[in-house]
Amino acid sequence: MRKILNTAHIYMIVxxxxxxxxxxLTKAKNFTGDTQLAVVHTHVLALGMLFFLIVLALEKLFTLTSVRLFAWFFWTxxxxxxxxxVxxxxxxxxxxxxxxxxxxISGAAGLGHILLTVGLVLFFITLSKRIPSVSRTGGDTAASRLPLASSAEDR
Structure with a gap:
């Protein structure tokens, strides 16, 4: 869990x-146009810090790090x-x-987006391995307590 917290902290600083x-930089160069620098700040805070704070909470609930794919997700x-x-x-x-x-630069950015996508897929696979599936036949689950949908004949 400490590694996940440290990762979120590093992304907060970055x-x-x-x-x-x-x-x-824009002030020093008197630049007033559009630049991707304007969105780096929010990308890092949202996809880095906030995302890993959510992963930290999910780790606490579901021990995601016990799944071997977690390391692949983390590094990818x-x-x-x-x-x-960058x-x-x-x-x-x-x-x-x-x-x-x-x-x-465009090619490398595209590769970065591909790695992000693969990482997210690995994250959801990891998460799905730790969340128990709902059984339709057994137990009192939230799904079993929902009323059945009514048919046209019942109306």
């Missing part, structure tokens, strides 16, 4: 620093987010400095 970087997702954020920062910085970014 998110706040990226917001400061955006503000100071973090690699994807790091690559995506490419967004590079692209945004080049925009502020008046340079164009090349195809390599």
């Amino acid at each position: 998110g706040l620093v990226s917001g400061l970087y955006y503000r100071e 997702y973090n690699a994807g987010l790091a690559l995506t954020v 490419m967004m920062t590079l692209h945004g910085t080049l925009t502020v400095l008046g340079h164009s970014s090349g195809e390599a």
